[in-house]
Amino acid sequence: MSTAIFRRALTPRATASTTVSLSSISSSPPTPDTSAVSTTVSILTHHRRKSRWSTLLSLFPNGFTPSQTSKILLKIRNNPHLALRFFLFTTRRCHSLSSLHSYSTIIHILARGRQKTRAKSLIKSAIREFDLMGVEDSREFSGKKCKVFKALVESYRVCDSAPFVFDLLIVSLLEMNKLDPCIDIVRMLHNRGVYVNVGTCNELISSALKTRDCFFGYDLYKELFGCEKGKLVPNVHVFNELMLSFHRNGLLDMVEEVWIEMVKSNCDPNAYSYSILMEGYCEKGDLEKAEKVWEELRVKGLNPDVVGYNTLIGGYCRMGEVGKGEELYREMGLRGVEGTCVTYEHLIGGYCLAGDADSAMLLYNDMRRKGFITDNSTVDSLVRVLCCKRSVLEAFEFFKIAMKNADFVARESSYELLIKGLCDEGKTEEALKLQAQMAGKGFRPKSHVYGAFIDGYLKIGKADEAESLRKEMMDM
Template sequence: MAFQILRRNLFPATKPRPPSVSHFSSSPPSDQTPSQTNPLISDVVSIITNLRSKTRWSYLRSLYPHGFDSNDFSQIALHIKNNPRLALRFFLWTQHKSLCNHNLQSHSTIIHILARGRLRSQAYDLIRTAIRVSESESIGSHESKPLKVFESLVKTYRQCDSAPFVFDLLIKACLESKKIDPAIQIVRMLLSRGISPGLSTCNALIRLLSQRRGAYAGYEIYREIFGLDCEVLEHNVKRVARISPNVETFNALMLGFYRDGLVEKVKEIWDQMADLNCCPNGYSYSILMAAYCEQEKMNEAEEVWEEMRAKGLEPDVVAYNTMIGGFCRVGEIEMAEEFSKEMGLSGIESTDATYEHLITGYCKMGNLDAAMLLYKDMLRKDFRPEGSTMDSLIRGLCDESRVLEAFEVMRGAVVHFGFCPTEKSYEFLIRGLCEEEKLEEALKLQAEMVGKGFKPNSEIYSAFISGYMKQGNKEVAERLRNEMLDTRNGN
């Protein structure tokens, strides 16, 4: 339904012209004056435009106590469209005083007038309101609310001599409310007539689609928007691309593939960016370095780092943290420290991620003293480590037979910054306590663990069995072994 209206209202059956955004600029003759219209409309227009703001509204209220219908409002607003702020005040006054039962048509009229006057934020707010209004007008209809608004905006577009970005605002409203399918449909209907939404709007759609439905979904809509797959879309209407992807487009694609673990695709997108002569920015390099770090290809990551510096791009905290994390991952803690020192000398402050990478790296290398120094420094700077970092620290201390110290670290984290111990943290501590034959303390901790909703697993059972065997208490150990087997069998 909306597609036919789009063709009829935006692109009437006249002599064909090349697809262009300029199609939106056509408008009917505007030489009609209020005197040639309904007397009510001409009177209201005269009052609004000629009386002072302090008296016009009360005077209108006295003359028209029952207000106006939505069509009258639209006609009045059109006569004052060259003063969009005044038109908006009239709309808000009728809304606040309940003098007009505004529908999609009247909302569309004022939205177009605001867009025409480049009042973007006000137009956007009313689009969001219009989507809610469409709900009451869509009872029994299977068409989505945003598409009803799109249909109404198309119908009133030419009459209001609006601006093309009004449809970008509608798409933005869809994306912010996570209404992905209507956003895609609107984009496709615009593209089918050779009209591209704004580049930032297209990038926002690609980002959200990649986050919600996976990187390949974002990549597919990217290829569709920029005309990389075919020359002809639905209804055999030729499409001419109006825009080209920019670095933010490629960053959104690379980030989507990186988050999905498809690091090889990150390099493919990087190569496509080069093919289109699009220059990467610092964030682009950070994503590519992160992909190489994920694969533990630190030589390649360093090459990207050097290329970035050679291009005159100064690394930011994201780039430094990426390299620090990569070197910690492969156990090259000295290189990670070098990058950390260089970051400080560059005047870039360490973040919680910097500390977490280094703490995890030192734990991996078995240098728990260095890890603890960093952890204490991290707390002094009021950073809060992630659960995975706490797990690494607790496990490292337990592996070094520093179980009581690990227990104090966990308890201190709970008290000082509300740390919620993970199942792994409990498991490491219980295993360490059992190895030191501190079974009473281990049982208390296991009871606390159950109270937090964690069920004993085979690791916990094995730790207690080993602890009781060390004490020579074979009877309890055998009972626990049987209980573990029953638990595994679901008894």
């Protein structure tokens, strides 16, 4: 009896009151928004690739709201390629209004799927549209005001994202030359206990070293890697960047300080690390310390690369010990390390410094056979040693051959040296042609060039030309 009564209670009657009662008991019908989302998701996941977009256009000619776009994207987040195609479809074909919310959703999805390049592209678009649009002074843009960062934080949990998304944001900003906002964002993340990866820290420090100075970059290193011991561990690449920056600024003591910091951090230096330290000692003329570094490199079991060999060869050659440089060059060949253009330039410079024109020219010819292009300082050294040890005419012929290389730009000193040499030998016509060529390169004749011509004309008995040039020189 009770079962029958219960059954009757659930049986609808054809009365208005019963209809209302049942509608209140049953689940509410789907809203237009929910229906659009579920329909779209079904079309995206079940229709063929070619038909899905035309179907969506016919069903939703007015496009989707930002809220609908984000909901649809979340439903298909496990397929980042499809999610990206849908997002681009809504913005390009449906003319739907993009919002920070929909941008942050697709960025999170792409970051989860490790679609690094596509995610960065959208991050940059979002920053340009929502952060930089209408901002007259881009310096006003800071990490604390970054709307894209705020949107990514707010949508982080609902998108089930990972911290990698903030690495992509920082790298994107760095590629847009926005260093200060990056530093702000990293600080805010660290305050929340979120840490970007070491590679991103390296890029941040590298950018600081290039756009600010070496001490700013070093302070940033201390801040990033000293925030909480063990959270971020620096690698050899960041130490190399710091040492190289200090080395380029001639601060050997700071190069040594960074080296000590690297050792304290239990980070093993690589062959390039040793090369930077050796170069610092070589430039200071301290070959003894450079040799000790070279020996330590070998003791550590590291195979010196061409950079290391070039560093020590250059040090020997600059200090007049070209023989030791030549020994290292032969060792390179035995170890299968191919010499570079820099290797030859160091050795040629060393032999020129020693006044050995024959050895310098042998190396130059070998260098050219291997397809290396000589720089102007090497040509200048060769012109000088040929003028001094062989003949001016041989130096002149060598110079003319070097000038045939379209990429070669001669030094002013090369022209002046040859002009003086030619005038000394009474070859004033050849010297005039060379001076005209020199003027065509933008070099203006100086007093000692005038003096060379005056002396040259006097030697061949052309006193009038010499006097004319003397007056011209006085009017300069």
